[in-house]
Amino acid sequence: MSHTSAPGENYLTGPKGLKSWLLTVDHKRIGLMYLYTVLSFFLIGGIFALLIRWSLFSPDHKFIDANTYNKFFTYHGAIMVFLVIIPAIPAALGNFILPMMLGAKDVAFPKLNLASYYIFCIGAAFAVSALFFRGADTGWTFYTPYSIRTNTTVILVLCGAFIAGFSSILTGLNFIITTHKLRAKGLTWGRLPLFVWALYATSIIQVLATPVLAITLLLLIFERVFQIGIFDPKLGGDPVLFQHFFWFYSHPAVYIMILPAMGVISEVIPVFSRKPIFGYRAIAYSSFGIALIAFVVWGHHLFVSGQSEFANFLFSLITMFVAVPTGVKVFSWIATMYKGTIRFNAPMLYAFGFLEIFTIGGLTGVFLATLAVDVHLTDTYFVVAHFHYVMVGGTLMGLLAGMHMWFPKMFGKMYSEGAALVGFILVVLGFNITFFPQFILGAQGMPRRYWSYLPEFTFLNQVSTVGSWFLGAGFLWTAIYMGRALFSGAKAPDNPWDSKSLEWQSPSPPPVENFLHEPVVTEWTYEYRPSKA
Amino acid sequence: MFSQAYAAGLPIAASDIASRWDSLYNFLVWLSVFFFILVVGGMIYFAVKFRQRPGARAKYITHNVLIEVLWTIVPLILLMVIFVWGYVVYDDMVRPPSDAMEVRVIGKQWLWQFQYDDGRTTTGEVFVPVNKPVKFIMTSEDVLHSFFIPSFRVKQDVVPGMYTSVWFEATIPGKHQVYCAEYCGTSHSQMLAQVVALTADQWESWKSGKQLLGEIPKAGETAVAKVAGSSDAVTTSQGTTLVKAPNLIEQGQKLAMTRGCVACHSADGSKLQGPSWKGLYGHEVILSDGKKQKVDDNYIRESIENPNAKIVKGFAPLMPTYKGMVSELEMNALIQYIKSVK
């Protein structure tokens, strides 16, 4: 199937004017609006990251005071977690790609989809508005009772995260029903692309876990407004209970961040290896295995909180099981490359980057799951490095792989592969230089959220800061060449990567209703039969 | 010195547990290196070997049950070994020997205060004997803190309104850095302290209130502290003034008198309106609802702040709450006194 799209007929050139975008119910346009919004917040969160790293360049050279530093790391964390990594792949790429992969004309509830976007924007506006008042300095984890006592405007950030949560819930709901009801003829569950499986598992977590975060944040808002005292030891409450509530959501949230990235990687590797994905079922089921276990491991964040020894025993044991399905995925991706014919296009490069970074993130996760080892490492830079390797390295590599993969589909333009290679090297190198030293800093005992530090930590902090410049340059470079491609890139063919997945069987960019003919599926998405290269 | 302690990427291991921790950590490091090479090495090898070349054909492989079962089972077994190893070390980390010397620790924004049985208090420095188990019983006056001593590889959150504890047995004399590891506001990163592990001689002079002369070096470094003549007020290397006070038990006993506790609680076993303190600590009592309750620091604290929560069977809920009327230092003294009534 190969069509050339008639000029002037695609979703970008369809209805014109700002209003047609702001009020669109087209999932593709909503996906793009999410993408632009998320990338804007990524820029803001990234600037705070660079400022934090600059402040840490030396133990005494402080261009910001401690209170400002505390606010900066709070903004960095809250913006990156709630406004970037959680929505990045599902809401931005997922919105665009999921219905197309299913052969659908739209998501199940298009108006609800638009509403989700605006709910997200309102939440984001609340969170960011704190910047213009007294800020927030609790860290993105809002631990009580500090978050009850601080005189900063943390309540705005709480409201923001609370509201943005509903956007996440509604998007998850939309995707679940879309996957159930709107698959093309012949697209059975066993033929679905793994990106769909991953988004489906993610949606289930979003729907089940986010309400608990909502109620937790609401209770914390009430703590500050009505002094309900549930988490406040001064009023008879239990501050550690907050941590249980918070992590009951926020641990599964880690999988909201990583599962979609894993889905992207599962798409990229077979296409660029010209081979079926290895262990399709194992990868699909392992997503659900991870989603399921995600709900019963929250206590591993509380090993030194004063939680009972027995609870620690159980949570450590269960956490170990997460590593098994994760390992299965990683091994299956590597096996997919075996005896393939591998092309080194940008998406595949980022899949390599993902594998390198995520493997380190995953392995260091085992350190932290191990009870005794966690006692020393928790709340140090080791943890900071670990979750950046998983969340940033993993999710961001997935996002970049996905953006490079679907850019031609989304915009009908090609970017320069040479420029992408440069960007890839800068990002991966910069990332590792920034975060690998932090493992060592943590093992040496440097606690996280430290504005100043002892002189012996200086060298590694400086290495890390220099790395952050490379990383920043990498993103800047990526923004430049992608922006350029947007305006002056070569016209993209309908299926530049020669993929079997449905979204490529439509013109680039797709027409408003996604497909020129209603697609009918007759085979597995990964049916890459050997052919001469 | 600096390079020695940090060359291995870990702080000096200054306790038996720290050494065992290091073995487990190093095992994990090497295991990770192995798996990293397996995965990333495999990836690079395949990427090069199977790169697209003219005439090359991909092979159609969808799965292989044997290898999939293998890469599920083998990691699972390894993980279980790691889990058990981690738990065994952890179990020793959190189980202090019964003869451990106790020091009471109060965290507050942004300093650490230490209260000894002999009634002295110090700030920013805590003096302990080397080669003897020491247990810190900790609470916070305001928000969460976390007591972290890297050279012993232990850390424990310090929570307002309750007691948590941490223990260690220093094998290397000298100063060991303490950090606050739970974010607690503005000066979180300056909420530092030192555990000063003293040799037997130094410990004896500290106990008798003598001055410790000279700079006590960082653990693992070579300078030796000297001990000089006695003095009631001791100035330590950080300039903290230690005022000699009645010991903690005496302080507690006095508080029990002045706050009226003794009107209802006897120290000799006789039954008044409330349970006698004699032989109470460390034993189980039967509560009015038939449940058993071990009398520990947290239970005594709760009974002072919220007396009706857990009434001992046979007594009426008569006691008013003392919440907010007893400072953390006084609370420690009271608990230490009740503990001492055997």
Add this chain to the structure above:
Amino acid sequence: MSQATVTHHHAHHFASADDEFEAAKQGMWVFLVTEVLMFGGLFVAYGTFRGMYPEMFHEAHKMLSVPMGALNTVFLITSSLTMAMAVTSAQKGLRSRTTGFLAATFLLAGCFLVVKYFEYMHKIHDGLLPAGFFTNHELTNPKAPLFFSLYFVMTGLHGVHVLIGMGLIAWIMIKNQKGYFSPAFYTPVELVGFYWHFVDLVWIYLFPLLYLVS
């Protein structure tokens, strides 16, 4: 979901109207699951504190008025019944009966809120308020204020749901009067019905947990 024309056309991306109806119902179920989890968080907080301070719960709950709570339970159970009848009538295309039952549901919900208002006023007057504002002297247990924190948060969140429910009922009542619904299309009535039964169900749990602590 669909443009609001009097004769309903299913949205273009669904194969049929039945498909659309099924999707809407499934979506509502998923939404209700999220609601269950949200209230679930509060029930867990309740359970935690009740486990820690059973005697306090026993003492504090006596300050709540069982007759008023029971009256409200009757209101809500009856309103669930009238809501179910409204859905059945909509399904059969009996427009004015549907409006009648919806109006009855709306009124019962209003009665519930009026009773709740008097209960709240009474508590506020007695100083039985969330922990930081608690001023009551009758209750001596130092942890008792927590009970009222939970009471206000749980019944308050439920009350907000009742209010939203009333808004939704009013909305479909107007739509119904304008003739938007027919036996072929009554999805919104059915979905609001689901929601309303859920709101009732939450109360069925709240009532014994708060008013009837034994």
